[in-house]
Amino acid sequence: MSGILNVDKPAGMTSHDVVAAVRRASGVRRVGHAGTLDPMATGVLVVCLGQATRVIEYLMDSPKTYRAEIVLGVATDTYDAEGRVTYQAPKVEVTRELLEAALSRFLGPIEQVPPMYSALKHEGKPLYELARQGIEVERKPRRVEIYRLEVISWDSPRLEIEVECSRGTYVRSLAHDLGEALGCGAHLRSLVRLRSGRFTLEMAEPLSVVEEAFRLGYWPEIIHPLDEALLDYEAMVVDRETAQRIRQGQQVRGGPPDSARLRRAYSLDGEFIGLLEYEDRTGLWQPRKVFAI
Numbered sequence: 001m002s003g004i005l006n007v008d009k010p011a012g013m014t015s016h017d018v019v020a021a022v023r024r025a026s027g028v029r030r031v032g033h034a035g036t037l038d039p040m041a042t043g044v045l046v047v048c049l050g051q052a053t054r055v056i057e058y059l060m061d062s063p064k065t066y067r068a069e070i071v072l073g074v075a076t077d078t079y080d081a082e083g084r085v086t087y088q089a090p091k092v093e094v095t096r097e098l099l100e101a102a103l104s105r106f107l108g109p110i111e112q113v114p115p116m117y118s119a120l121k122h123e124g125k126p127l128y129e130l131a132r133q134g135i136e137v138e139r140k141p142r143r144v145e146i147y148r149l150e151v152i153s154w155d156s157p158r159l160e161i162e163v164e165c166s167r168g169t170y171v172r173s174l175a176h177d178l179g180e181a182l183g184c185g186a187h188l189r190s191l192v193r194l195r196s197g198r199f200t201l202e203m204a205e206p207l208s209v210v211e212e213a214f215r216l217g218y219w220p221e222i223i224h225p226l227d228e229a230l231l232d233y234e235a236m237v238v239d240r241e242t243a244q245r246i247r248q249g250q251q252v253r254g255g256p257p258d259s260a261r262l263r264r265a266y267s268l269d270g271e272f273i274g275l276l277e278y279e280d281r282t283g284l285w286q287p288r289k290v291f292a293i
Contacts, residue, residue, distance in 0.1 A: 001028050002050030002291075003223035004059075008204035009037050009045040009193075018207060022047050025214040034059035034229075035196055036119065038172070040082055043193035044204050051291050052226035055275075059229050062197025063147060065164045068188060070175045072157040075185030077131070078117040079172035089184040092157045099159065102181045103149050111141035112173050144169040159186075162194070198231060199224075226291065227264055227272040235264045236276075243267045246274055251284035262288070 009018055015036045023031045032053045034046040043066075048056050073092040076083030114120050116131040116139070130137060148164035163171055172188045179186025194201045205213075205222050213219040234257070242252050246265055254263065257278045263285065265273040274290035 001026060001223075002052050002226055003048075004052050004055075004199075004226060004229060005047040005049065005210055005223060006199040006204045007045045007047050007210055008201065008206050009042055010207055011042050012039055013207075014039050015045055018045055019047060021207060021211060022049070025211040026219070027214075032056055034062075035064065035167070037193060038080070038191065040080060041191040041193065043191075043201050044196045044199055045193070046196050046199050046229075048226070048229075049223075052229070054289055054291070055226055055229040058275075059197055061167055063164055063166060063195075064169070064193060064197075065148075065162065065195035066171050067152065067160065067162050067192045067194055068171050068175065069190040070159045070161065070178065070186050071189045072159060072179060072182065072186045073184050074157075074187055075176065075179055076187045078187075079115045079170075079176040080188040081190070083117070083187070087185040092184050094156060094182055094184065096151075096154060098182065099154060100151070102178060103151070103161070105181060106146050106174060106177070107149055109143060109145045112144050112170060112177070113139050113141050114170055115172050115176070118170065142168055146174075158189070164195075198228065225272070230262075230264050230275060233260050233262045233264050233275070234258060235266060237266050237268060238273070239268060243273055246276070246287050247290055249287050249290065251279070251282060251286050252276070254278075254285045256283070 005022065007018055015033050019031050019033050026049060028049045030053050031047065031049050034048060034056045037045055046059055072094060073089040074085055075087040077086050116136055117128045120127050145166040146163065150162045152160040152162055171191055175186050175188040213222050236254055245252050261278045263276045265276050267273055272291060275288050276285040277288045279286050
């Protein structure tokens with residue numbers, strides 16, 4: 001069994017918990033997810049089964065969209081509502097104009113320092129383990145990009161925004177940094193992932209439905225083909241001989257790329273064969289991921 005599930009992750013579960021639940025329900029050993037959500041967060045968690053785990057790297061690179069509720073005036077050590085309060089402003093005096101001006105500073109490519117309470121590692125240890133021991137280490141800023149920041153509602157001290165961002169962006173850090181920019185502190189109260197690449201919350205199935213689908217046998221109705229993760233890349237249809245060459249890992253002709261240097265390859269009967277990458281040196285297409293047997 002191979003394919004992609006769009007799961008609406010419930011609050012209180014780790015992303016690993018969801019993967020483990022899908023593994024138990026499906027009986028498939030190779031299961032992975034395409035982008036961690038914190039336990040408090042809900043929304044789109046893309047889960048890949050079988051051969052679809054080989055496209056996770058492409059799903060991870062897809063833009064993500066979130067709806068975040070931020071509380072100004074209170075900062076915490078985890079940057080969210082589950083942490084210990086580290087600062088409380090006596091008063092929050094932030095106008096809409098000040099808020100919009102501060103948010104605009106985070107648009108585009110930015111250098112973001114990840115939170116201590118994260119799964120990133122320092123000398124082989126997850127940062128959150130060090131944080132729980134009261135140890136704080138210097139974290140190098142990481143280059144991320146915020147494509148869109150939109151205020152949905154503002155009722156001081158509560159702010160609701162939508163964020164469209166690149167891989168590796170911590171919305172918790174964004175909330176914390178916004179509080180720093182405004183001089184009043186802030187933390188993330190709630191987070192919903194609305195979109196991960198092509199997978200939207202409207203399309204997502206609750207985990208309970210996913211588990212039931214495997215138990216009752218209607219899982220084919222909710223599983224997506226693995227090439228759905230790659231629809232942003234151009235498709236090419238190849239003849240039988242070329243399809244066989246691709247399956248054997250051999251380079252094939254296909255003309256120069258129009259834009260992206262990756263292409264999806266399909267047989268004449270519509271079977272997805274694999275993902276090819278254009279090589280300038282040879283002018284040929286090299287198989288990178290082959291799925292059809």
